[in-house]
Amino acid sequence: MLLDWGYVAVFAIVGAGMVALPLLIIWLISPRSSYPQKFETYESGVPAIGQAWSQFNVRYYLFSLIFVVFDVEIIYLYPWAVAARSQGALAFYELLVFLVILTLGLVYAWRKGALEWV
Amino acid sequence: MPWYLELLRAVAGTILIFSGVAVIAAMFGVLLERKISAWIQSRLGPKHVGPQGLLQTLADTLKLLQKENIVPRRADPVIFASAVIVVPLAALLDYVVIPFGTTRAGPLIFRDLNIGVLYFAATSALVVVGILMAGWGSNNKYALLGGLRSAAQMVSYEIPMGLALITVALLAGSLSTVTIVNAQAGLWNIVSQPVAFLIFLVAATAEVNRTPFDLVEAESELVAGYFSEYTGMRFALFQLGEYGEMFAMAAMAVTLFLGGWRGPILPPVLWFVIKLYALIFVFMWVRWTFPRFRIDQLLGFSWKVLIPVALLNLVVTAFFVVVAHR
Amino acid sequence: MPTLTHYLVLSALLFALGLFAVVTRRNSVAILMGIELMLNAANVNLAAFNRFAAPGELQGQIFALIVITLAACEAAVGLALVLAAYRSLETIYVDEINVMKW
Amino acid sequence: MTGEALAFYVLAALTLASGLVVVTSPNIVHSAVALVPSFLGVTGLYVLLNAEFLAGIQILIYAGAITVLILFVIMLTEGGTGMRARQRNEQGPIGAAVAAAMAVLLITVATHTAWPRGAGTLPAYTTAAIGRSFLGANILVFEGTSIVLLVSLIGAIIIARKEE
Numbered sequence: 001m002l003l004d005w006g007y008v009a010v011f012a013i014v015g016a017g018m019v020a021l022p023l024l025i026i027w028l029i030s031p032r033s034s035y036p037q038k039f040e041t042y043e044s045g046v047p048a049i050g051q052a053w054s055q056f057n058v059r060y061y062l063f064s065l066i067f068v069v070f071d072v073e074i075i076y077l078y079p080w081a082v083a084a085r086s087q088g089a090l091a092f093y094e095l096l097v098f099l100v101i102l103t104l105g106l107v108y109a110w111r112k113g114a115l116e117w118v
Numbered sequence: 119m120p121w122y123l124e125l126l127r128a129v130a131g132t133i134l135i136f137s138g139v140a141v142i143a144a145m146f147g148v149l150l151e152r153k154i155s156a157w158i159q160s161r162l163g164p165k166h167v168g169p170q171g172l173l174q175t176l177a178d179t180l181k182l183l184q185k186e187n188i189v190p191r192r193a194d195p196v197i198f199a200s201a202v203i204v205v206p207l208a209a210l211l212d213y214v215v216i217p218f219g220t221t222r223a224g225p226l227i228f229r230d231l232n233i234g235v236l237y238f239a240a241t242s243a244l245v246v247v248g249i250l251m252a253g254w255g256s257n258n259k260y261a262l263l264g265g266l267r268s269a270a271q272m273v274s275y276e277i278p279m280g281l282a283l284i285t286v287a288l289l290a291g292s293l294s295t296v297t298i299v300n301a302q303a304g305l306w307n308i309v310s311q312p313v314a315f316l317i318f319l320v321a322a323t324a325e326v327n328r329t330p331f332d333l334v335e336a337e338s339e340l341v342a343g344y345f346s347e348y349t350g351m352r353f354a355l356f357q358l359g360e361y362g363e364m365f366a367m368a369a370m371a372v373t374l375f376l377g378g379w380r381g382p383i384l385p386p387v388l389w390f391v392i393k394l395y396a397l398i399f400v401f402m403w404v405r406w407t408f409p410r411f412r413i414d415q416l417l418g419f420s421w422k423v424l425i426p427v428a429l430l431n432l433v434v435t436a437f438f439v440v441v442a443h444r
Numbered sequence: 445m446p447t448l449t450h451y452l453v454l455s456a457l458l459f460a461l462g463l464f465a466v467v468t469r470r471n472s473v474a475i476l477m478g479i480e481l482m483l484n485a486a487n488v489n490l491a492a493f494n495r496f497a498a499p500g501e502l503q504g505q506i507f508a509l510i511v512i513t514l515a516a517c518e519a520a521v522g523l524a525l526v527l528a529a530y531r532s533l534e535t536i537y538v539d540e541i542n543v544m545k546w
Numbered sequence: 547m548t549g550e551a552l553a554f555y556v557l558a559a560l561t562l563a564s565g566l567v568v569v570t571s572p573n574i575v576h577s578a579v580a581l582v583p584s585f586l587g588v589t590g591l592y593v594l595l596n597a598e599f600l601a602g603i604q605i606l607i608y609a610g611a612i613t614v615l616i617l618f619v620i621m622l623t624e625g626g627t628g629m630r631a632r633q634r635n636e637q638g639p640i641g642a643a644v645a646a647a648m649a650v651l652l653i654t655v656a657t658h659t660a661w662p663r664g665a666g667t668l669p670a671y672t673t674a675a676i677g678r679s680f681l682g683a684n685i686l687v688f689e690g691t692s693i694v695l696l697v698s699l700i701g702a703i704i705i706a707r708k709e710e
Contacts, residue, residue: 062706063274068516074280082287083678087678092440240609469569502669
């Protein structure tokens with residue numbers, strides 16, 4: 001098993017090198033200019049107003065929040081799915097209880113309007 | 119096998135996959151996209167560079183190589199530069215667990231991990247971080263808005279995709295992709311799991327930010343989304359990430375639902391390629407046929423339609439596999 | 445071969461880093477990040493004890509799984525609190541959040 | 547030095563170095579992004595500890611979900627605008643001393659205790675074994691999790707939403 005992941009590590013390291021290779025090439029051959037307007041932030045051609053780093057709508061947070069909760073739910077289902085087949089009806093009822101409780105959460109978010117983009 | 123031979127094998131496999139994806143998915147994929155869009159819109163598409171325009175993308179790449187490499191003055195240089203590596207690398211890490219075919223020596227796969235499907239979900243999730251880095255690092259309003267939209271969209275569609283993956287894993291009783299393909303020897307999963315297949319396909323389209331889910335780089339409102347500020351080869355690397363991810367999603371759909379390399383008469387690798395390109399054609403066809411969603415429709419569709427349907431599908435499948443099977 | 449002690453020392457260092465962030469940072473998001481580092485250190489310990497002290501069963505890994513679950517819940521609720529504090533007090537710096545009621 | 551030891555030291559260095567960036571960087575976004583390599587280092591350690599399933603969910607939850615959540619909150623509150631604000635309070639030296647004392651204490655305990663060495667081997671396929679235990683001895687963990695998740699979902703939505 002460690003060998004499997006050794007392969008994955010090699011893939012990641014060599015892969016990062018291969019992605020970086022074109023960057024090295026352009027660093028060597030690409031032209032450079034010192035024309036100051038080129039380094040301005042693009043805002044459809046007019047001078048940029050203020051920073052882009054500012055506040056955004058809280059809606060984005062609500063969605064990522066519900067996402068995190070459901071993502072955690074999903075990690076519990078992976079081992080369940082692998083083992084369920086051999087365990088009989090108990091596995092099914094267990095899943096049913098688990099999902100019903102979580103569906104309550106989804107219904108709550110829905111009713112409270114957390115899934116609306118207003 | 120001695121360790122240096124293993125290392126050599128791993129390095130060679132990596133280089134093969136990376137250059138394969140770069141040439142077949144990115145270069146040829148871009149050309150295919152342009153040809154198909156031209157065909158759908160009754161145009162001709164690229165025609166002058168090489169026979170039938172076959173070398174068009176190569177010419178484009180050579181052009182991009184000579185372009186200036188601009189880092190905006192107000193950008194965050196470290197994050198701006200590292201996002202270029204993270205996005206394509208995370209997309210290409212998916213290919214570790216995709217079985218391309220089979221030979222007498224065993225399946226043709228970089229490494230058949232025990233947690234294959236989970237690994238696939240995890241590496242696709244890493245792309246989101248890269249996109250947020252690109253959007254924030256550019257310090258550009260279009261880029262940041264594109265990055266945030268993209269992240270909200272990708273995380274929303276990760277849930278139905280994960281549920282579809284779990285349904286398939288339940289059928290095979292394993293997370294290993296090779297076992298899942300072998301479990302489809304009698305019947306492809308698309309027959310028994312058409313709903314999961316559709317959910318996976320829709321979620322995959324959203325994960326790779328393609329129309330009708332391309333709000334992220336809605337060119338009429340957000341220029342090029344999170345990679346607006348990237349020039350030359352860096353732009354090309356984002357394209358590599360995007361097309362690499364699209365091919366990875368299609369390849370995963372083939373593996374999970376269309377029986378992977380399985381098929382009569384023709385060699386397995388060829389079957390895999392045929393199925394892969396059939397799905398790629400579907401992706402492109404959809405892109406050039408449908409208009410774009412609004413963001414509220416987009417997120418609502420995932421949470422109010424796909425996730426309830428996927429949950430129901432999982433329960434029904436579990437009933438048939440676990441209870442009725444006995 | 446790394447032994448149990450190697451892992452314990454590593455996780456002690458990681459835990460100390462997280463603790464340092466928690467006691468010295470002003471930004472509440474950075475404090476939450478420190479807590480995540482500490483939880484990670486605890487998880488490394490759990491997995492290491494599982495592997496070296498009780499390899500016959502998986503209780504350590506299941507504990508780590510619970511910790512990851514709670515870490516995700518903690519992040520979701522904690523960051524929601526940060527947002528709520530920012531909305532009513534317009535700051536996320538913990539030493540400026542000094543009123544109990546608004 | 548065996549491959550496993552080499553991997554351990556590389557991963558430990560990765561985890562601690564990026565952890566140091568998380569803790570010390572004056573730029574909050576840099577801290578958040580540095581969390582990712584730190585989590586990936588821990589992922590590698592899980593692999594070395596034969597906890598494959600934990601490694602998978604470490605990437606999925608920590609690197610893919612919690613980091614995204616943290617980045618979102620940074621962008622929803624201060625973005626990069628607060629970068630010039632002081633990030634450290636006045637307890638820097640004391641905090642460093644406390645953290646160092648904690649590290650010394652923990653390392654002393656770790657190196658001076660005779661830890662029990664258990665017999666047996668970990669199951670080769672940990673995901674299936676964890677799944678079986680969810681259907682047996684740990685059934686309450688499985689069901690309890692759903693309640694914890696439900697409660698935190700409701701709580702977080704109530705806190706994060708604007709009061710009407």
